[in-house]
Amino acid sequence: MKINQLTHAEELLMNILWKLNSAYMKDVMEEYPEPKPHQNTVSTFIKILVEKEFLTIEKEGRIFKYTVAIPYEDYKIFRLKSFLEQYFQNSASELLKTLLDTKMLAKADLDSLFETKKLENENPIVDFIDEITSDKTLKKKEKKKQKKGKKKKK
Structure with missing residues (x-):
């Protein structure tokens, strides 16, 4: 699974969804901090996150349920590796x-x-x-060294 970089707005939305794990649009909108974006804006971001394979979508009647496909820990490690590459020569x-x-x-x-x-x-x-x-061979080598050390002392 290839993870892509998220924009700030996408990451904000994903933080909400990582907290919820799966949610409907109304749940997502309730969790958004003020000032809340328009529902159409959030819907567009969700569509992008589905295309980037961060979310899966499931239709339940007339509404959609969104579920996290890439866990937060996986994204956090991806970001840390990118950060190390970009600023600290890995x-x-x-x-x-x-x-x-x-x-x-x-x-x-x-x-x-x-x-x-x-x-x-x-x-x-x-x-x-x-x-x-x-490893057994390492143990044998260590024992031989110990025996040689004892013989030299005598």
């Missing part, structure tokens, strides 16, 4: 460096994030599973 570390330099992200927050990850990795059950599922 480097997440450059983004982090900028966030730290501009104090948009505190070093303490970053440290606590890595500390949490470290604690998760220190789980003895996780360590045991990693040990029994790791």
Whole structure:
């Protein structure tokens, strides 16, 4: 599934639909912030979003039900990748460096994030599973190195 960039107006409408997941026109219009656009304008945007495959459309009697086809998380990742490509030469570390330099992200927050990850990795059950599922040839090489190290000490 290829995701395309949305305009600001399309993204505003999709945020409403991501919140609702599926909705009728009246539901969408109720959720729009003031000043509300005309219903014909919203209808045109919905038609565009259906063409871009962000929404599916289902006729129920005389009205249409619109359902999200591309989840918010998928679009968020698409936008983040585009952002990294456009402004940070595809480097997440450059983004982090900028966030730290501009104090948009505190070093303490970053440290606590890595500390949490470290604690998760220190789980003895996780360590045991990693040990029994790791590559056997690597284990043999490590044992040989340990034996060589012990022989040299003697």
